[in-house]
Amino acid sequence: MALIGGGGAGNVTGGANPAGISSNLNYVGDFCYAYSGIVEQNAGDVTTLLDFTTGSEIAVVQITFDTSAISSDNISYVVLMNTQKISEFVITGSADADPSTKEPRRYVIPPFTRLQTTAKRVGGSDTQYSDCVLTGRIYA
Numbered sequence: 001m002a003l004i005g006g007g008g009a010g011n012v013t014g015g016a017n018p019a020g021i022s023s024n025l026n027y028v029g030d031f032c033y034a035y036s037g038i039v040e041q042n043a044g045d046v047t048t049l050l051d052f053t054t055g056s057e058i059a060v061v062q063i064t065f066d067t068s069a070i071s072s073d074n075i076s077y078v079v080l081m082n083t084q085k086i087s088e089f090v091i092t093g094s095a096d097a098d099p100s101t102k103e104p105r106r107y108v109i110p111p112f113t114r115l116q117t118t119a120k121r122v123g124g125s126d127t128q129y130s131d132c133v134l135t136g137r138i139y140a
Contacts, residue, residue, distance in 0.1 A: 025052040025059075025115075027138065032059055036132040041075070041121040049132035050117040054109055061136030062104035063117065067091060068129045073121055075130060080116040081109065 021037035036049035049065075065077045075091045087105060109115055119130040 023048065023051045025050075025054065025134070030137055030139075032061065032134075032136050032138050034132075034134040036117070036130075038129045038131050039119070041119060041128050041130055043121055043123065046118050046120045047130065048116060048118055049130065050115065050134060053114045054111060056111045057138040057140050058111060059109040059136050059138045060106075061109060061134050062106045063132065063134045064104045065117075065119070066131050066133075067119070073123050073128055075128070076120045076122070077130075077132075078116075078118045078120075079105070079107065080118070081107075081113050083114070083116075 021035045023034070023036060025032055025034050034050050034052065039047050039049055041047050063079060067073075067075050073091075076088060077091070078088045079086045086107065117132045117134075119132075121128055121130075
């Protein structure tokens with residue numbers, strides 16, 4: 001059974017919104033999730049999508065990103081653990097504009113780890129949008 005606490009909303013029976021969006025990690029039984037919601041991006045800005053610290057559990061998760069990017073946009077997605085860059089990939093133009101159709105990226109998150117996901121948009125003049133979804137299982 002998972003331990004409740006550490007990062008995110010904690011025990012959902014204690015009044016947290018288990019279906020809401022935020023940058024936190026949420027726990028439901030032995031499962032965890034985080035939904036950034038749709039986040040506005042302006043050219044050149046680094047936008048934080050998720051930012052939380054785990055508790056004493058180990059989390060095995062998959063992370064997917066999505067965007068409304070068009071052909072003039074490049075978007076760099078980064079996953080950091082304890083401020084160290086773990087992975088990065090770039091969506092380039094409309095040919096790659098739906099990263100959610102690619103294989104989700106899988107990670108093991110150690111106990112007491114700060115996880116952040118960011119998006120940086122380069123190019124284009126209109127505001128675009130990105131989101132990040134993390135789902136997984138936790139092990140105490």
